[in-house]
Amino acid sequence: MPLLRLPHTPYLPTSAPALANLLLSLSAARSLPKGQQLHAHLLKSGLLSSPATATRPLSNHLITFYARCGLPLLSRAAFDDSPSPRPAAAWSSLLASLAQNGLPLPAIAAFRSMLLVAVPPSDRSLPSAAKAAAALSSPSLARSLHALALKTPFAEDVFVVSSLVDMYAKSALLAEARRLFDLMPHRNVVSWSTIIYGYAEAGLDADALRLFKMALAELEPPGVNDFTYSCIIRVCSTATLLELGSSIHAHCFKTSFDSSPFVGSSLISLYSKCGLVEEAYELFDQMPDRNIGAWNAILIASAQHGHIHVAFHRFQEMKAAGFSPNFITFLCLLTACSHAGLVDEGKRYFALTSEYGIEPGAQHYAAMVDLLSRAGRITEAVAFIEEMPIEPTESVWGALITGCRIHKDADTAAYAATKLFETGSSSSGAHMLLSNAYAAAGRYADAAQARKAMRDRGVRKETGLSWLETAGKVHTFVSGDRRHPRSDEIYAVLEEVGERMEKAGYVPDTSQVLRDVGGEEKRAAIWYHSERLAIGLGFLVVPEGQPIRVMKNLRVCVDCHTAIKYLSKCTGRAIVLRDNNRFHRFEDGACSCGDYW
């Protein structure tokens, strides 16, 4: 680090290239005060426009210095200080600073100003403009920027086209993104990662995986990188593709990308989401380099698996390691508290956000409402919502309805549902939450009405699905499913165990069945819920001694939860069930969630 004594220093270099180098090292060290003093000095001495290199005056280095310090407005001040007419490089630097630092609208405005003063768009300015457009997610802006790029000599430049692909993908124009990508004469690892990420974000897992395989085949060594890996591992974890994910893990190991904290974080998430929390812990403990994401990943892993005190302990360790908790860290902690019903701890963590300068977002409020209402403090939850400084979102009201269902408070549920619909939501979840809350309170007519309202609005209920992965194949079931080739065996084994369960004291709880029908019919309605069918297949195909791992897209119902406890007791099998919220590990008649979920 060169020493710098400012402002009355005799030691400042006088040549422009040396001053440029000085700025470079100041930006690497994020040394803002010294950089600003240097800025003042350059202004006073009139050195600002001296060329540091053939194409870049010193003012450009200043713009970049402020960009690296995360201060786009000071970049703009430096730009404004530079004498007009500004060279194309000055515009590119300014655009990069605005686009990289979260100011997409000013970036687009600056791009327009650049065109107005007749500076032609280049391979340096177009990518930044596209990045800003991507952040704005505006299809019309995306199309016009693309049209503009086609008129330049850079329509096939790999930077320009990659940025346009990303822009289309983020503007809900994935098909356009793909068309552009397919036409690219030259694709590199960034282009591939961009399109894979686009498909992954859109939830098109199969396409993302196909593209990943194509990338492996097409790219010259060194091939894909840590970004591509973390992206595709995330696809495996949302789709709970454990076997595929593990084989990609092996690839990472061979290429040493597993030491990247980003790859490590997504692997932790993969193993945790697939139910292998011990593997997730081991991976974390062996990580050579941890970042905040890795800490958050391990926090959420322990929270999802009900290891609440592990999560709290990790939080202490994280702080001791010098990491400052962020927005997501607090979500992890509040989720952990919610899973265990720890209201006081949750309040403490919520209050702690301000100590770290974090403004709680809607998700934090939703987590608090979830915590309070699940714990039965419905009135307190309502009061909490009323005092929120921001507008309550769909998930805040949804959390309240869930709590109301558990505690059979149909009136508050109805109030929350009205509020929820006022937010303009049309998701099936909202209607189903309300309908279930009515059914739980025994108000079947209202429950039916809520479902009818949902149909009238043309909203379809999300189908409950459960699945089990075995020998690299995923078997999916819906309630009452008879499509599986081993269906007869599955039903037979469930019937057989069912008799033993009832002898052991299991009584079906049909209170969550919506229709007001007779007992036998209600029993049939729940006896073959999708998760039980998947577990039934598990009895047939998963070797003794290994846990049966089943995934479900919706929340597990009260009766299935009870039934699976009996299933584990009567068969001596461990059953791991992941619902849309958390993990349940059933063993010897008990569940790891402590019946609180």
Next chain:
DNA sequence: TTAGGGTTAG
């Protein structure tokens, strides 16, 4: 001076 950006839950 230019493109992808990772962890929450959904």
